[in-house]
Amino acid sequence: MANLTIKNLFKRYDNVGKKTKTVNDYAVNDLCLTCNDGEFVALLGPSGCGKTTTLRMIAGLEEITKGDIYIGETRINDLHPKDRHIGLAFEDYAMYPPLTVYDNIAFNLRAKGVAKGEIDGRVRDIAKLMHCEELLDMMPVKLSGGQKQRVNIARAIVRRPEILLMDEPLSHLDGKMRQSMRVEIKRLHIEINCTSVYVTHDQLEAMSLADRIAIMDLGVLQQFGTPMEVYDDPVNEFVAAFIGEPPMNILETTVIKDENDFFFTFAESELRILVPARYYSKVRDGFRVKMGVRPMDLYVGGPESKGNPERVAVFENLGDERRIGVRVGEHMMMLITNDETRYRHGDIIRLEVNGEKTHLFDLETGDRIRSDR
């Protein structure tokens, strides 16, 4: 086991065929990242954000344009993939079709020339750990997606890697299998406690698995923090919108001054939301800004509520929770409630906002505008 340090990493594709829409054509742009020993780090972002490229550079499958990667104290830039002491679990499982599951898992050990008896012991131990003992004699084509992924991960960890790399391992699995494999991966991490880098575009996987999440967009690291940090304290609009399901309501607003109070107002809507006092030093009359609030931080006021009367546009009863959509200008503002009341399209509700949980983002840059406190 070791820690992983990425210093000022750049990747630029010179390929003519590929069209990159990233900043300055860099697929990965000045990435700095440290995973501590035994830590589980998720690289999260939409497709094309550079997360898989980063992983492949760590694995040695992709050339590094600029920057350094260290595993422990060793700079691995110029090492062959096989000498980097990494295990890699692939998105498409990448099993060797002509070999049995057993041989697939043993393949790496054989390449390294590990003694036959030891190979057998290690393969069986890992199979037990990954709950795939009964699959050992089968051919890869016979396996289901979930089974393939078990074997894929078994194959990655049988070599006792210092860093375990996983490239969207759950993206081809269906909903239920995805959930149970997610739990499996969590359990595995607790048991072997291997420094892990996990690439995903699914914020739920990142939130549930990772100790820390690195959120990337257009090759640039946006924020690196614990799941609760990125959820509660996003540094910009991109992170705020990417984390959370349903996503944060982010609306353009104009601040107006009414006597001594400031209000957020919205185009083509009667809705007014009181600006929390902590933002008073940041706003002025006519200030245009983006306001974000999570669906959980909106609620339906009681009979004596002074909240804005709004018409229910969408009502979804999901059993555990109910989602109410309210039209604000062109946008749909979602709120989540555990309240049992069933609304119908057109019902009037009093919309209340937990002012403490509102975020402001710069209209141009999307950067967070922080309050004084």
Added chain:
Amino acid sequence: MSPTAKKRLYAVLKNGGLAIYSVFALFPLLWMVILTFKSDAEMLTTTFVFTPTLDNYKQVLFYTDYFRYIKDSVIVAGGAVLVSVLAGVPAAYAFARYEFKNKEKIAFQILSFKFAPEILVVLPLYMIYQKLGLYDSYLGLIWVYQLISMPLIIWVVRGYFEDISVEIEHAAQVDGYNWYQVFLKFLLPLIKPGLVSSALLCFIFAWNSFTFPLLLAGIKIEPITVAATKYLAQSTVHYGQMAVAATISALPSIIFAICIQKHLVRGLSFGAVKG
């Protein structure tokens, strides 16, 4: 009509249709085989009732250069397929795996070699070959046969490579194998069905080729397709001997086609990795 009677009628009609078709398709072959057993005297006077003779076979096999023609055919068709495989498989790999400028245009260009009728290109080729000294040589014929065999192999094998996840190669790299080991151990077995069926099909095409060897060879080197016409050129037309030459030279194609017909459709239409 009851459903079972309907089914039976359908089966009768279907089999009847197939029988008619098979007579239609196989009759020329049968006619050719019948000719081989007729003497020149009976050739035009009898149809099905005649005195069978093996004279034509004896004449062709023992008194002409028949085996030389066969040898020439084997060398040029086999050589053409070998070159196509050796050059075509790496080319197919490149088309499947790498991004380069005008990739699709080049791939289409290669396919388009098959579009032009042979007779269109053969005259300029004849003059070029005369100048280059490739006329009437094994090398020249093998080279020109690439027009027939290379595009097919590249396009079929490319599809197979594209179906193999590139991650298999990456996994092997992480496992510490080099590319050649990966190719031999994993890629080759996976592309084998496509490679074998397209190579055999190419062999048949090259074997059957007539226009190219007729005009680009014919003195020192005579593949069997061209040699078979020799029996026309002499004072009398030896239909029987020509039929023998044609019958024997058609055998490899027929045998190959029967052997691979099952794999052929599969190999040319299915990808490598399924499920």
